[in-house]
Amino acid sequence: MSGTAVIRTRGLTKRYGELRAVDGIDLEVAEGAVYGFLGANGSGKTTTVRMLLGLVLPTEGSAEVLGAPMPASRTTVLPQVGALVEGPGAYDHLSGRLNLALLDAAGPDPLPRRDRRRRCAEVLEQVGLDPADRRPVRAYSLGMRQRLGLAAALLRRPRLLVLDEPTNGLDPQGIREIRTLLLALNAEGTTIFLSSHLLAEIEQMCTDVGVLDRGRLVLQDRLDQLLRPSGLVEVHSPDAHAAARLLGDAVVEVAGERMLVRADDAASLNHHLVGSGVRVARLGPYERDLEQVVLEASSVPPAPVETRAEVLTS
Amino acid sequence: MIGVELVKLVLRPRTWVVLGMLVALPTLVAVLLAVTDVAPGPGEGPPFLSAVLTDGTLFPLAALGVVLPLFLPIAVAVLGGDAVAGEVQSGTLRYLLVRPVGRLRLLVAKLVTVVVFVVLAVLVVAAVAAVEGRLLLGTAPATGTVSLSGSTLTPQQLAWRTALALAYMVVCMLGVAAVALFLSTLTSSSVGAALGTVGLLIASTVLLGLDAASALHPYLPTRYWLAFVDLFRDPILWDDVVRGLLVQLGYLVVFGLAAWANFSTSDVDG
Numbered sequence: 001m002s003g004t005a006v007i008r009t010r011g012l013t014k015r016y017g018e019l020r021a022v023d024g025i026d027l028e029v030a031e032g033a034v035y036g037f038l039g040a041n042g043s044g045k046t047t048t049v050r051m052l053l054g055l056v057l058p059t060e061g062s063a064e065v066l067g068a069p070m071p072a073s074r075t076t077v078l079p080q081v082g083a084l085v086e087g088p089g090a091y092d093h094l095s096g097r098l099n100l101a102l103l104d105a106a107g108p109d110p111l112p113r114r115d116r117r118r119r120c121a122e123v124l125e126q127v128g129l130d131p132a133d134r135r136p137v138r139a140y141s142l143g144m145r146q147r148l149g150l151a152a153a154l155l156r157r158p159r160l161l162v163l164d165e166p167t168n169g170l171d172p173q174g175i176r177e178i179r180t181l182l183l184a185l186n187a188e189g190t191t192i193f194l195s196s197h198l199l200a201e202i203e204q205m206c207t208d209v210g211v212l213d214r215g216r217l218v219l220q221d222r223l224d225q226l227l228r229p230s231g232l233v234e235v236h237s238p239d240a241h242a243a244a245r246l247l248g249d250a251v252v253e254v255a256g257e258r259m260l261v262r263a264d265d266a267a268s269l270n271h272h273l274v275g276s277g278v279r280v281a282r283l284g285p286y287e288r289d290l291e292q293v294v295l296e297a298s299s300v301p302p303a304p305v306e307t308r309a310e311v312l313t314s
Numbered sequence: 315m316i317g318v319e320l321v322k323l324v325l326r327p328r329t330w331v332v333l334g335m336l337v338a339l340p341t342l343v344a345v346l347l348a349v350t351d352v353a354p355g356p357g358e359g360p361p362f363l364s365a366v367l368t369d370g371t372l373f374p375l376a377a378l379g380v381v382l383p384l385f386l387p388i389a390v391a392v393l394g395g396d397a398v399a400g401e402v403q404s405g406t407l408r409y410l411l412v413r414p415v416g417r418l419r420l421l422v423a424k425l426v427t428v429v430v431f432v433v434l435a436v437l438v439v440a441a442v443a444a445v446e447g448r449l450l451l452g453t454a455p456a457t458g459t460v461s462l463s464g465s466t467l468t469p470q471q472l473a474w475r476t477a478l479a480l481a482y483m484v485v486c487m488l489g490v491a492a493v494a495l496f497l498s499t500l501t502s503s504s505v506g507a508a509l510g511t512v513g514l515l516i517a518s519t520v521l522l523g524l525d526a527a528s529a530l531h532p533y534l535p536t537r538y539w540l541a542f543v544d545l546f547r548d549p550i551l552w553d554d555v556v557r558g559l560l561v562q563l564g565y566l567v568v569f570g571l572a573a574w575a576n577f578s579t580s581d582v583d584g
Contacts, residue, residue, distance in 0.1 A: 053412045055582040078414035085412070089405025094325060103406075106318045107413035152409060 006191045011061035021047045023215035036202030037195040039212035045195040082158035088149025092138040096148045123151040142169035161192045203290045213298035233263045236282040243278045319427040340377030348450035361543045373447025374440040394494025395507030397424035402502040428491040463548040479542040489535045489565030496573040
């Protein structure tokens with residue numbers, strides 16, 4: 001990975017009694033990255049995020065955020081971090097803008113009051129909410145609440161955004177807007193740590209991927225490394241067995257009429273097969289998508305729902 | 315942070331509903347007394363109530379005597395119990411902590427806010443009761459207000475003793491506030507924390523009525539609540555007032571530290 005690490009954990013562990021909600025994970029998030037933190041519900045994503053933010057104290061291991069140990073340095077680190085943790089939180093009887101203003105006023109900030117007010121209006125517009133909206137948050141839809149939570153995370157122009165399921169409750173249009181916004185912020189230098197159980201979301205946005213499976217980090221790499229060409233060609237043929245005999249060691253896998261063949265060039269493989277009298281129904285370079293990569297990494301069959309950490313993180 | 319908490323207190327409709335209820339009960343009492351002219355006999359019922367028919371200037375104290383044993387502590391329990399648990403329930407605690415607001419700062423701000431509410435409540439009840447007493451129950455006899463010991467108090471004496479009594483009532487609520495705050499850090503249910511606090515106060519009252527528990531009496535939070543009456547004797551009987559202050563300080567320190575110890579080391583999962 002290039003650049004300095006914005007988040008680095010070593011053996012980070014959280015145990016609840018017997019259960020290891022997070023089990024010795026070594027995260028490494030480079031500056032300027034959009035890091036996708038993938039995992040099923042209850043795999044320990046939220047607990048990890050909470051530990052990074054100093055809300056939950058790790059049982060073992062250490063975490064560094066922006067180069068300083070957490071939670072020891074939270075007073076210096078957290079002002080540079082914007083966070084959305086497990087859904088937005090707001091005072092229902094107050095307007096979105098007042099919620100933001102109160103949250104902003106709760107902590108220290110060098111900005112004068114007038115600039116703070118302007119900043120609240122700015123971030124509200126940025127996430128697509130109307131700063132003049134006087135309705136109480138009670139009247140907001142789930143998507144609007146989510147946008148308000150994002151606005152709160154963006155309020156102080158943080159160097160690092162830690163977002164837990166940021167597009168939860170948004171419609172496809174909203175998801176696209178937020179994605180555009182986050183990518184624009186990233187282009188300006190903000191590092192984004194994004195946890196999600198939505199593969200597509202990660203695949204579309206992220207430069208790096210970490211996969212959490214029942215508390216363990218089973219995969220961590222650059223996305224382009226994970227999805228690099230495999231050097232395999234996928235062949236569908238009614239004469240699969242004949243083809244397998246013909247190609248010998250180059251065949252990696254045969255399943256029914258489908259086979260994977262190691263070959264540099266799909267076109268010449270096709271020519272070779274057809275020339276030898278093998279009928280080819282379909283043929284093309286084999287590209288893994290993120291879903292397959294993730295499924296391979298967390299190859300152990302999923303545990304029954306009730307034994308997972310879900311209860312504890314919800 | 316304290317400023318933010320005070321703004322939140324003012325912006326909450328609940329604050330004003332509770333204040334309204336605190337004022338409503340003494341008002342009802344004043345109206346009933348004025349209409350029926352039937353006061354409890356001397357030594358019966360809430361303090362000062364037997365005297366207000368002849369002297370309306372004592373009604374603020376009578377009103378607070380009516381509110382203090384039950385209404386005010388319940389209000390404090392509700393506010394204190396909501397302090398941390400309410401932030402967990404609205405999902406805002408985690409955002410305050412990553413803002414970042416120090417956990418100790420947050421607790422102190424919450425406690426100060428509850429105390430401000432108590433001061434406000436006591437002042438509002440006293441002010442409204444003063445007006446009501448004057449209008450409905452008549453002014454002090456020309457000879458001046460009669461103290462509980464039979465001597466007369468000048469208006470100045472009455473004024474500063476009333477101020478002392480108000481301050482003492484505020485202090486009496488400190489213990490309740492600290493207990494409620496502690497329970498609020500223990501559970502994520504505001505109602506649970508408030509009910510727990512009220513439960514403790516009821517237990518204290520029950521034990522006070524039990525001679526077998528007399529060894530415990532000096533340490534019970536409600537034991538000296540009505541000691542403000544002693545401020546209107548001549549000379550002032552300080553013993554119980556001072557003991558009351560010490561007991562409340564004790565509760566404040568013990569439960570305040572417990573709240574801090576628990577909150578500063580607990581995982582914030584809400």
